[in-house]
Amino acid sequence: xxxxxxxxxxxxxxxxxxxxxxxxxxxxxxxxxxxxxxxxxxxxxxxxxxxxxxxxxxxxxxxxxxxxxxxxxxxxxxxxxxxxxxxxxxxxxxxxxxxxxxxxxxxxxxxxxxxxxxxxxxxxxxxxxxxxxxxxxxxxxxxxxxxxxxxxxxxxxxxxxxxxxxxxxxxxxxxxxxxxxxxxxxxxxxxxxxxxxxxxxxxxxxxxxxxxxxxxxxxx
Numbered sequence: 001x002x003x004x005x006x007x008x009x010x011x012x013x014x015x016x017x018x019x020x021x022x023x024x025x026x027x028x029x030x031x032x033x034x035x036x037x038x039x040x041x042x043x044x045x046x047x048x049x050x051x052x053x054x055x056x057x058x059x060x061x062x063x064x065x066x067x068x069x070x071x072x073x074x075x076x077x078x079x080x081x082x083x084x085x086x087x088x089x090x091x092x093x094x095x096x097x098x099x100x101x102x103x104x105x106x107x108x109x110x111x112x113x114x115x116x117x118x119x120x121x122x123x124x125x126x127x128x129x130x131x132x133x134x135x136x137x138x139x140x141x142x143x144x145x146x147x148x149x150x151x152x153x154x155x156x157x158x159x160x161x162x163x164x165x166x167x168x169x170x171x172x173x174x175x176x177x178x179x180x181x182x183x184x185x186x187x188x189x190x191x192x193x194x195x196x197x198x199x200x201x202x203x204x205x206x207x208x209x210x211x212x213x214x215x216x217x218x219x220x
Contacts, residue, residue, distance in 0.1 A: 010074060011081070012080050013081050016034070016078045018068075018152075020066055021149070021198055022198065023153075023158070023197065027039070028159060028191065028193060029159055030061065031062065035085040035086060048079065048083065048088075051083075052072075052076055055078075056075050063156045066152055067155050067156040068155065138208060141205075142215075145201065146212050148198075153196070160190070161192065164216055164217070167220045170217045178211075181214070182206065182210045185207075185209070185210050186207075196209075
């Protein structure tokens with residue numbers, strides 16, 4: 001028997017880190033904090049079905065789906081992950097044994113024939129890569145940080161966060177020095193928690209995310 005595992009299947013923790021962390025790690029806008037039983041007492045009494053419905057449709061200050069474009073199945077995974085963190089039994093609260101190799105069928109193999117590598121012939125001196133390549137790479141990394149941490153607030157404007165698609169939201173901010181904007185993003189500013197609630201981010205990653213958002217706004 002050969003068991004195959006879908007390695008692309010999302011876990012509740014993965015969805016939480018991408019969508020819910022900014023508010024539920026810090027308690028932003030009175031969001032119940034991950035692992036804080038006191039925050040969840042009255043909510044648990046409502047039942048998982050009602051909590052899921054509220055997370056999908058929005059409830060009080062929370063926007064629908066946490067302000068992200070995620071499907072119902074992902075929302076359920078994230079909710080069950082949060083419930084499991086406060087001791088509520090769900091399907092995903094059962095520990096999963098990681099890195100357990102699946103049984104593999106023994107298949108007769110042919111001897112491997114090694115083909116000698118063909119030496120490269122360089123007729124011209126190597127050409128250095130243009131600087132635009134490194135700029136594009138930085139922008140790509142910044143977008144990745146934005147998508148995984150900042151998007152949950154900056155798409156819909158949670159707690160007054162400047163929306164990525166609205167240049168008018170950034171009018172007063174872009175007047176400030178870029179270094180100041182980066183400093184505020186790292187240390188927190190007004191209601192925004194330090195590093196958008198994701199303390200695992202490095203200062204460099206936060207800087208890349210800010211630079212990416214400014215790049216998007218200035219291109220409009």
